[in-house]
Amino acid sequence: MADVVAEVLREAAEKEARFKSIEVQKDAELDFDQGNLLASDPNPLDLKKLRQNKDDYLLNLARDNTQLLINKLWQLPTEKNDGIVNVKLPETLTVIPREKPAPKPKPLTKWEQFAKVKGITKKKKSRMVWDDVAKDWRPRWGYKRANDDTKDWCIEVPTNADPNEDQFAKRKAAKKERVAKNELKRLRNIARAQKLKVSELHTPAQVEKKQDVNRKLALAKYSTASVGKFTETLPNEKPAKNVGKKRKFAPNHGDIKEETSHQLGLLKKIANKKPIIDVTKATNKQLHEDEVARSKVNKINPKKKFKEGSKKAKKVEKHFNKKALRGKTLGKKRRR
Numbered sequence: 001m002a003d004v005v006a007e008v009l010r011e012a013a014e015k016e017a018r019f020k021s022i023e024v025q026k027d028a029e030l031d032f033d034q035g036n037l038l039a040s041d042p043n044p045l046d047l048k049k050l051r052q053n054k055d056d057y058l059l060n061l062a063r064d065n066t067q068l069l070i071n072k073l074w075q076l077p078t079e080k081n082d083g084i085v086n087v088k089l090p091e092t093l094t095v096i097p098r099e100k101p102a103p104k105p106k107p108l109t110k111w112e113q114f115a116k117v118k119g120i121t122k123k124k125k126s127r128m129v130w131d132d133v134a135k136d137w138r139p140r141w142g143y144k145r146a147n148d149d150t151k152d153w154c155i156e157v158p159t160n161a162d163p164n165e166d167q168f169a170k171r172k173a174a175k176k177e178r179v180a181k182n183e184l185k186r187l188r189n190i191a192r193a194q195k196l197k198v199s200e201l202h203t204p205a206q207v208e209k210k211q212d213v214n215r216k217l218a219l220a221k222y223s224t225a226s227v228g229k230f231t232e233t234l235p236n237e238k239p240a241k242n243v244g245k246k247r248k249f250a251p252n253h254g255d256i257k258e259e260t261s262h263q264l265g266l267l268k269k270i271a272n273k274k275p276i277i278d279v280t281k282a283t284n285k286q287l288h289e290d291e292v293a294r295s296k297v298n299k300i301n302p303k304k305k306f307k308e309g310s311k312k313a314k315k316v317e318k319h320f321n322k323k324a325l326r327g328k329t330l331g332k333k334r335r336r
Contacts, residue, residue, distance in 0.1 A: 020067075022067055022071065024068050026041075026043055026064075026068070027043055030068055030069075032068075032069065032072050033093045034069075034073060034076065034089055034090055035089050035090050035091050035092030035093060036093075036094055036096065037069065037073075037089075038094055039065050039066075074087075076088065076089070106193075107192070107193045109189045110185075110189065110192075125140065127139060127140055128140070129146045129147075130146065131146035132147070133147070134146070149171070150171075155167040155168065155171070214240060214241075215240075217240070218240035221240075
């Protein structure tokens, strides 16, 4: 029996150590703003405990203050919906600043300004209306709308109208005109709201980018018969970019042998791993370098000449060959 009592007491002690009490004692009562779920603790911090173990002290302090806030929330009137307890929060007491500035009021359209001056109030129309033809309630707008005049198979010709005029086409044209007029009004309202310039047609003027203007100017230049060869340039005009030479393509119908040899040459170049050496070009380059080196030797001391094949001549030639390879030159520039 004693063992059972000891076991129960031990479990109770463990439970009490694991779950703290909901009753928290504070020297000064907290300031609560239940609407914002906010609790402010005016009590001073215990600096001794804070220095000993900062994390545990702050964690326990936050837990106690949260417990006091929850205790306050349970004192509010509650209601149960679908097995869930809901609490109706009161109005907030703390004014929290906005993250971003308040939006500016949307500017009124021309009709809204007129209605405001005349005192016209907008009345909401019902969505469904009675259709006399179908004898049923149908939507006012959209698919299968009531009193749809586009479904008429016969239209009465007015007395003052041309008897040969197509009334169906006239009705379609009138509808397109109404749609265009509404779109024009919408664009004018946008231009007025954004304070944009309005052109003669009362539509927002489109400002072309500099790149578009340059591209159009280049196209206009190259659209002449001479492909822009004799077109005069404007003062301070920069050359057009991305305007290359016209590509030349081989004819579709040509010599088969020539095309075969061309394709085989390309395959040979691709398959060959070693670089192709142009012997003629390499020889000409070497001869040019020798001639440049020899002329530099003569420029240093034209009176003093060395015998060909002597050590001094080879040394001087080697020296100037190195200079030529580095791209350096000696002496003054040649006057033209």
